[in-house]
Amino acid sequence: MFHLINKLLHKYYSKKWKTKTVRPLNNEKYRLFQQNGEGLYYINFHGDDDNKISKAISAFSHGLSHSFIVLYTEDASRYFSKTEMMLIEDKYRKYYGTNDNFLNTKIWVLGSADNNGINYLNYSTYQDRKQSIRKVKLVLPLQQFICKWLVRPQIMNAYYDFVGLFLWGIKVESKKDLFCSELVYKCFDTIGIKVAKHNKPSPWDIEQCNKDWLVFSNL
Numbered sequence: 636m637f638h639l640i641n642k643l644l645h646k647y648y649s650k651k652w653k654t655k656t657v658r659p660l661n662n663e664k665y666r667l668f669q670q671n672g673e674g675l676y677y678i679n680f681h682g683d684d685d686n687k688i689s690k691a692i693s694a695f696s697h698g699l700s701h702s703f704i705v706l707y708t709e710d711a712s713r714y715f716s717k718t719e720m721m722l723i724e725d726k727y728r729k730y731y732g733t734n735d736n737f738l739n740t741k742i743w744v745l746g747s748a749d750n751n752g753i754n755y756l757n758y759s760t761y762q763d764r765k766q767s768i769r770k771v772k773l774v775l776p777l778q779q780f781i782c783k784w785l786v787r788p789q790i791m792n793a794y795y796d797f798v799g800l801f802l803w804g805i806k807v808e809s810k811k812d813l814f815c816s817e818l819v820y821k822c823f824d825t826i827g828i829k830v831a832k833h834n835k836p837s838p839w840d841i842e843q844c845n846k847d848w849l850v851f852s853n854l
Contacts, residue, residue, distance in 0.1 A: 641794040641812045648750040648795075654732030658759040660741060668707040668742055671770050671850045675778050677704045677819050677830065679838045681765035681854060699838035699854070702816040705758050706743045706782060713775075714782040722786055726755035745785040746822075748815040750795050755786075767852035769845055777826055784825055790818070799835070816841050 682700035706714060715723065727737045742758035773781070784790070796812035816836045823830050831840040842854070
């Protein structure tokens with residue numbers, strides 16, 4: 636039943652979806668990732684006052700509303716097969732509605748759980764939001780494993796877990812669908828890394844852990 640509710644809400648929000656504009660990557664943020672090196676990071680964001688979902692999450696998450704994983708690399712082919720890159724490109728095109736060279740992306744958002752589903756995009760869209768950035772230090776094979784885990788059909792085609800969000804306090808959820816911080820938690824939990832103290836975290840719960848991994852914060 637919960638999955639069906641999420642599916643219906645997904646259809647509603649997908650019809651209302653308006654494509655975003657690709658923004659150039661801020662040089663300051665680009666240098667930040669260059670200095671900290673290629674690999675996987677996860678980021679928590681301050682709430683967006685123009686978004687109803689964001690406001691709802693912020694209300695129980697101390698002003699934080701969103702979390703996602705990013706990959707910084709100058710060569711995405713080290714992490715994804717040609718088929719996987721085609722799947723990412725399809726998601727990218729739907730998010731931006733553009734024919735630009737998506738391979739110019741240097742910092743890849745690997746699954747932003749939004750009201751229209753799981754999106755794959757350029758971090759530059761979020762670069763000016765208040766945020767904290769943590770780097771996860773992993774050997775290359777584990778980074779590749781995580782990246783491939785995030786482009787599996789079960790993740791790419793999941794719906795946003797509206798039920799899990801609005802009934803978060805009593806831990807009711809859909810088993811098939813995901814909200815943003817839950818996706819971050821589940822992803823790293825596959826290799827035994829904990830990013831929060833429990834498996835249904837809010838962005839604030841994630842923010843309270845692994846503070847020694849921070850490479851940037853203006854929260």
